[in-house]
Amino acid sequence: MTTQARALQTRRAIVRAAADVFVKHGYSGASLSEIAHQAGVTKGALYFHFPSKTALASAMVLTQNEANEALEEYARTYSGNYLDLLVSMTRELAARLLNDPTLRAAMRLAVERGETEDATLAGTYETWERVVGNVAQTAKDRGELAEHVDPARLARFLVGAFTGLQTVSLVSSGLGDLEERVEDMWTLLRPALEAGVRPESSSGPSSTESAADQATSH
Numbered sequence: 648m649t650t651q652a653r654a655l656q657t658r659r660a661i662v663r664a665a666a667d668v669f670v671k672h673g674y675s676g677a678s679l680s681e682i683a684h685q686a687g688v689t690k691g692a693l694y695f696h697f698p699s700k701t702a703l704a705s706a707m708v709l710t711q712n713e714a715n716e717a718l719e720e721y722a723r724t725y726s727g728n729y730l731d732l733l734v735s736m737t738r739e740l741a742a743r744l745l746n747d748p749t750l751r752a753a754m755r756l757a758v759e760r761g762e763t764e765d766a767t768l769a770g771t772y773e774t775w776e777r778v779v780g781n782v783a784q785t786a787k788d789r790g791e792l793a794e795h796v797d798p799a800r801l802a803r804f805l806v807g808a809f810t811g812l813q814t815v816s817l818v819s820s821g822l823g824d825l826e827e828r829v830e831d832m833w834t835l836l837r838p839a840l841e842a843g844v845r846p847e848s849s850s851g852p853s854s855t856e857s858a859a860d861q862a863t864s865h
Contacts, residue, residue: 658696660686662749665703669752670817674704674759704756711753711771714743719778729786730840733779734833737809741829744813745822754813772810776802791842801840808832 648656664686668677679700683693697703718736725732744751757771780802786792792801812832816825 654696657686657688657692661688661693661696661703662706665697666707666749666752669704669707670748670755674700674756679703707749707753707756708771709753710747710749711757712774714740714750715771715774715778719781722778722782728791729782729789730791730837732782733786733805734837736779736782737805737829737833738826740809741813741825744825751817751822754810755817758810758814772806776806779805793840793842796840808836 661682665677665682667685668682672678672681677700679690679693682703683690686693697706718739721739722732722736744754753771780799783792783796783798783801783805787796787798792798809829809832812828813822813825816822816828
């Protein structure tokens with residue numbers, strides 16, 4: 648094995664170990680010593696590839712950026728109902744979270760971004776909102792989204808709702824019930840989003856947010 652290949656192998660081992668430790672302990676609780684031990688490398692080798700814990704956190708974020716890019720590419724080539732696409736995107740992200748510990752770490756770190764002092768973590772959610780917002784706008788333009796629903800507000804709501812779902816699922820079941828929670832969200836939310844739906848009255852739900860509030864108030 649060449650020196651370059653060994654270095655790449657070491658870097659990948661560190662990233663995998665860091666993902667496990669970040670998911671388990673969060674940013675504040677993660678220690679570089681534990682990460683190095685789990686990766687089977689010395690702290691010197693770890694510092695050679697990642698000079699700080701913040702640098703390791705940034706490496707996790709790249710995984711979430713890649714997931715966003717994959718969803719965006721899928722949306723560009725999609726030809727079906729775009730409200731269905733919004734549902735599919737959340738299902739796909741849930742499946743990725745279950746199978747990719749690095750993405751799980753990225754999602755947790757993005758929630759804890761204030762502790763990492765890394766502005767790129769906030770950018771992951773801004774990118775996700777943009778991707779979801781573009782899909783929602785296309786659904787609106789195609790007449791697949793209810794007239795009273797604002798695409799940008801829907802995007803903010805969906806990103807926030809999914810973040811909450813995956814956080815609670817991680818804490819309560821280690822993501823074991825994440826897919827069930829996503830399906831519950833759409834069972835409650837989708838009827839209010841479909842084209843042809845109108846608010847019942849001026850005092851009733853007039854947006855995605857108020858519809859969601861009503862659904863959770865019972």
